[in-house]
Amino acid sequence: xxxxxxxxxxxxxxxxxxxxxxxxxxxxxxxxxxxxxxxxxxxxxxxxxxxxxxxxxxxxxxxxxxxxxxxxxxxxxxxxxxxxxxxxxxxxxxxxxxxxxxxxxxxxxxxxxxxxxxxxxxxxxxxxxxxxxxxxxxxxxxxxxxxxxxxxxxxxxxxxxxxxxxxxxxxxxxxxxxxxxxxxxxxxxxxxxxxxxxxxxxxxxxxxxxxxxxxxxxxxxxxxxxxxxxxxxxxxxxxxxxxxxxxxxxxxxxxxxxxxxxxxxxxxxxxxxxxxxxxxxxxxxxxxxxxxxxxxxxxxxxxxxxxxxxxxxxxxxxxxxxxxxxxxxxxxxxxxxxxxxxxxxxxxxxxxxxxxxxxxxxxxxxxxxxxxxxxxxxxxxxxxxxxxxxxxxxxxxxxxxxxxxxxxxxxx
Amino acid sequence: xxxxxxxxxxxxxxxxxxxxxxxxxxxxxxxxxxxxxxxxxxxxxxxxxxxxxxxxxxxxxxxxxxxxxxxxxxxxxxxxxxxxxxxxxxxxxxxxxxxxxxxxxxxxxxxxxxxxxxxxxxxxxxxxxxxxxxxxxxxxxxxxxxxxxxxxxxxxxxxxxxxxxxxxxxxxxxxxxxxxxxxxxxxxxxxxxxxxxxxxxxxxxxxxxxxxxxxxxxxxxxxxxxxxxxxxxxxxxxxxxxxxxxxxxxxxxxxxxxxxxxxxxxxxxxxxxxxxxxxxxxxxxxxxxxxxxxxxxxxxxxxxxxxxxxxxxxxxxxxxxxxxxxxxxxxxxxxxxxxxxxxxxxxxxxxxxxxxxxxxxxxxxxxxxxxxxxxxxxxxxxxxxxxxxxxxxxxxxxxxxxxxxxxxxxxx
Numbered sequence: 033x034x035x036x037x038x039x040x041x042x043x044x045x046x047x048x049x050x051x052x053x054x055x056x057x058x059x060x061x062x063x064x065x066x067x068x069x070x071x072x073x074x075x076x077x078x079x080x081x082x083x084x085x086x087x088x089x090x091x092x093x094x095x096x097x098x099x100x101x102x103x104x105x106x107x108x109x110x111x112x113x114x115x116x117x118x119x120x121x122x123x124x125x126x127x128x129x130x131x132x133x134x135x136x137x138x139x140x141x142x143x144x145x146x147x148x149x150x151x152x153x154x155x156x157x158x159x160x161x162x163x164x165x166x167x168x169x170x171x172x173x174x175x176x177x178x179x180x181x182x183x184x185x186x187x188x189x190x191x192x193x194x195x196x197x198x199x200x201x202x203x204x205x206x207x208x209x210x211x212x213x214x215x216x217x218x219x220x221x222x223x224x225x226x227x228x229x230x231x232x233x234x235x236x237x238x239x240x241x242x243x244x245x246x247x248x249x250x251x252x253x254x255x256x257x258x259x260x261x262x263x264x265x266x267x268x269x270x271x272x273x274x275x276x277x278x279x280x281x282x283x284x285x286x287x288x289x290x291x292x293x294x295x296x297x298x299x300x301x302x303x304x305x306x307x308x309x310x311x312x313x314x315x316x317x318x319x320x321x322x323x324x325x326x327x328x329x330x331x332x333x334x335x336x337x338x339x340x341x342x343x344x345x346x347x348x349x350x351x352x353x354x355x356x357x358x359x360x361x362x363x364x365x366x367x368x369x370x371x372x373x374x375x376x377x378x379x380x381x382x383x384x385x386x387x388x389x390x391x392x393x394x395x396x397x398x399x400x401x402x403x404x405x406x407x408x409x410x411x412x413x414x415x416x417x418x419x420x421x422x423x424x425x426x427x428x429x430x431x432x433x434x435x436x437x438x439x440x441x442x443x444x
Numbered sequence: 445x446x447x448x449x450x451x452x453x454x455x456x457x458x459x460x461x462x463x464x465x466x467x468x469x470x471x472x473x474x475x476x477x478x479x480x481x482x483x484x485x486x487x488x489x490x491x492x493x494x495x496x497x498x499x500x501x502x503x504x505x506x507x508x509x510x511x512x513x514x515x516x517x518x519x520x521x522x523x524x525x526x527x528x529x530x531x532x533x534x535x536x537x538x539x540x541x542x543x544x545x546x547x548x549x550x551x552x553x554x555x556x557x558x559x560x561x562x563x564x565x566x567x568x569x570x571x572x573x574x575x576x577x578x579x580x581x582x583x584x585x586x587x588x589x590x591x592x593x594x595x596x597x598x599x600x601x602x603x604x605x606x607x608x609x610x611x612x613x614x615x616x617x618x619x620x621x622x623x624x625x626x627x628x629x630x631x632x633x634x635x636x637x638x639x640x641x642x643x644x645x646x647x648x649x650x651x652x653x654x655x656x657x658x659x660x661x662x663x664x665x666x667x668x669x670x671x672x673x674x675x676x677x678x679x680x681x682x683x684x685x686x687x688x689x690x691x692x693x694x695x696x697x698x699x700x701x702x703x704x705x706x707x708x709x710x711x712x713x714x715x716x717x718x719x720x721x722x723x724x725x726x727x728x729x730x731x732x733x734x735x736x737x738x739x740x741x742x743x744x745x746x747x748x749x750x751x752x753x754x755x756x757x758x759x760x761x762x763x764x765x766x767x768x769x770x771x772x773x774x775x776x777x778x779x780x781x782x783x784x785x786x787x788x789x790x791x792x793x794x795x796x797x798x799x800x801x802x803x804x805x806x807x808x809x810x811x812x813x814x815x816x817x818x819x820x821x822x823x824x825x826x827x828x829x830x831x832x833x834x835x836x837x838x839x840x841x842x843x844x845x846x847x848x849x850x851x852x853x854x855x856x
Contacts, residue, residue: 086527089524100526101524104516108497108516112513231849343626
C-alpha cells in the first residue's frame with residue numbers, strides 16, 4: 033500500500049480533543065488506502081516546561097541529559113495518539129525514536145539523522161497495522177543515548193521518514209492553512225499559495241515565515257519529498273493547504289511568489305574603517321567567533337583610504353557584536369572611528385523563482401519603495417530573492433505596496 | 445567500591461528543590477566511598493496525570509501504549525537528578541529502563557523483572573562515574589516494548605537493583621521517617637522501630653501500613669537485601685529510619701512488633717447455607733472468578749444440615765460479591781436464606797515474629813479487647829499475626845489498648 037506521512041505540531045495535539053481531531057484526519061487517509069506514518073510533537077507547552085526544568089537545574093547542562101528529559105513530551109503524545117486511533121478501530125502502535133531506531137549523530141540537542149531502517153515498521157504494516165505513530169524530534173546515538181534534533185526537529189523527522197519510506201507525500205498539519213504570499217496580519221490582501229517551489233520556501237522559511245523549518249525544507253528538496261502544509265483546525269480536501277514541491281511540478285512559475293519581512297534585524301555601521309586588503313576578514317572573523325549571525329553586508333566606496341562598513345544581524349546580538357568589535361579595535365586588528373547601531377530597522381524581501389529568467393525585479397522593487405518615499409538602507413540579492421533594510425515604521429507600507437505591485441493581491 | 449541503592453519516591457522529587465535535597469543525600473553517600481544507584485519515581489502528580497490522559501482517551505486501553513505513556517514521568521526525574529548531581533560535581537548519568545536494560549516479562553502494566561544485566565552500569569562505575577540514576581517502575585519486554593511494573597514498581601526496581609549489584613543496603617527515602625509500631629495518627633504513643641524482620645514487614649505492608657510495597661519486601665526477603673526506610677525530609681544519620689532485615693540480624697525479637705488496622709474491610713454473611721461437602725468451594729469459586737479478594741473466612745457450627753458462612757473482603761468489592769453469590773444461587777450451585785453485608789467494621793491485627801515461640805498472644809489479645817467491651821466478630825491467625833474484625837467505632841480504642849498491653853508504647 034502507498035505510504036503517507038502526516039505530521040502534527042504541538043498546537044494540533046495540545047489537548048485530548050485535538051488529538052482526537054487529528055486522529056480522525058489520519059483515519060480519513062487510512063480509509064483511502066494509505067499506510068500512514070504519523071509524526072507527533074509534544075503537547076504545546078510541554079517541551080518548554082521540560083526545557084525550563086533543565087535550565088533551572090543546570091545552566092550549563094549536559095546535553096545528553098537535556099535530551100533524555102526533553103524528549104519525553106513526544107513519547108506521551110505518541111502513545112496517546114496510538115490509543116486514540118485504536119479506539120477508532122484503526123490498528124496503530126507507537127514508536128519512540130530508539131525503537132525505530134532513528135539513528136542520529138552524537139551531537140546531542142542538535143543531532144543529525146543518519147539512517148532510518150524501515151524493516152520494523154514495514155513488517156508491522158505487513159501484519160495489518162495501518163498507522164505507525166512515531167515520536168518526533170528524537171533519535172538514538174551510536175552510544176545508545178537519546179538524542180534530539182533541535183528546533184523544528186519534528187518537521188525534519190517527518191520529511192526524513194517520508195524519504196526513507198518513499199512516501200507519496202508528507203503532510204505537515206499546523207495552525208495555519210498554508211503558505212501565504214505575505215503575512216496576512218500585515219497585509220489583508222495576502223493570498224494562500226496552492227504551490228510553491230522548494231527554493232522559494234527555503235528563502236521564505238529563512239526570512240521568518242515560520243510555517244516550516246528551513247532544515248526540513250532542505251531535506252525535502254534533496255530527497256524530492258512532496259511537502260504539504262495545511263491546517264489541522266479546518267475540514268480538509270485533497271486540494272487544501274500549500275504544496276511545496278519541485279519547481280518542475282509548478283506549471284506557471286511566479287516571478288515573485290511572496291513578500292517577506294523580518295522585524296528582528298539591526299543595522300550596524302563601522303564608520304571610517306581603514307580600508308586595506310583583508311579588512312573584511314578582520315571585521316567579520318571576530319563577529320563569527322562571537323557567534324554573531326551577520327546577514328547583509330555593504331561596503332561603501334572608499335575615500336582617502338578609509339571606508340564605512342555596514343552589516344545587519346539579529347537585534348539580540350547587537351551587544352555581543354559591539355563587544356567583539358571593540359575588543360578587535362583594542363587588540364589593534366581593526367581601526368574605526370565610530371560604531372553606530374540602528375535597531376529601528378526591518379528587512380523586506382521579495383522571493384520568486386521566476387526571477388531567474390525575468391530581469392527588472394530589483395529595479396521595480398526599488399521604484400515601488402521610492403514612490404512611497406521609503407529610503408533603502410542596505411540591499412542584498414540572491415538568485416531568487418532581493419532583500420532591503422528600511423526604517424521599521426515603513427514595514428507595513430512596504431509590504432503592502434510590494435504585494436500589490438507584484439500582482440500578489442487576491443482578487444477583490 | 446561498595447554499592448548502595450537509594451530510592452526516592454514521588455514526594456521526595458516533587459520539585460526541583462526537593463530533587464536538589466535528595467541529590468545532597470546522594471552526595472553524602474558518594475563522599476563515604478559508595479558507588480550509588482539512585483532509583484527515582486516521577487514527580488508526584490505526574491503519573492496520575494498521565495494515567496488520567498490514557499483512561500480518558502481509551503477506557504479499555506492497550507496496556508502497551510499505557511506503559512509507553514505512563515513511564516515517561518520517571519524519565520524526566522532521572523535526567524533532572526543526573527543534572528543536579530553533575531551540578532554538584534558528582535559524576536552521574538541517567539538510565540531509562542530499556543537502556544540498562546531492565547528485562548521484564550511481557551505482562552504490560554504489571555510486568556515482572558526477569559533480569560538486570562550489570563555490565564553497562566558497572567563499566568561506567570569503572571570509568572569513574574559515581575552515580576547511576578535509573579528511572580524506576582519501568583523495563584523492556586522481550587518484544588522491545590516498554591513495560592511498567594505496576595503499583596509500587598519503583599520500590600521493586602530498587603530492591604531488584606540492590607540484589608543484582610550485591611548492594612550493601614537499599615535505602616528507601618519516603619515521606620515518613622520509618623516503620624512504626626502502629627499508626628501515629630491513631631495512637632500518639634506509637635514508636636518508630638529501629639529494626640523489623642522481613643516477615644513482620646510483609647504482614648504489616650499487606651495490612652495497610654503503606655510504607656513499603658509488599659512486592660518489594662518479598663523480593664528483599666528472597667534475596668536478603670537489607671532495606672532501610674527513612675525520610676527524605678529530615679537530616680539523616682546512619683542510624684536513621686527503620687532497617688528491614690533478616691530476623692537473624694535482630695538480637696531481641698519482639699513478641700509483638702506492631703498493631704495494624706484497616707478500615708477498608710466489609711463483613712459478609714451467608715445465612716443458613718446448606719452444609720454439604722464442597723460447599724466452601726461452591727461459595728468461594730464464583731467470588732474468586734468475580735475478582736473478589738476474600739480475606740478472612742469463618743464457618744459457624746452446623747445445625748440441622750445448615751450453617752452460616754462469614755467472610756471479609758474490601759469494602760468496594762461488596763457489590764461485586766453480592767452479584768456473584770446471587771448468580772450462584774440462581775444457578776442452583778449454592779442455596780442460602782439471606783446475604784447480609786456489614787460495612788461498618790474494621791480489622792485490627794497484632795504482628796510479631798516472636799509469636800512463633802511465645803504462646804498466649806491470642807488469649808491476651810482477646811482479653812484486652814474484652815476488657816474494653818469490644819466484641820470480636822471474626823478471627824484469623826497466621827504464624828506471626830492475629831487479626832480480628834470489630835465494629836469500626838472501636839478502631840482507635842482497640843489499637844491504643846493493644847499497643848499499651850503489648851508494651852509497645854514509647855517511654856513517657
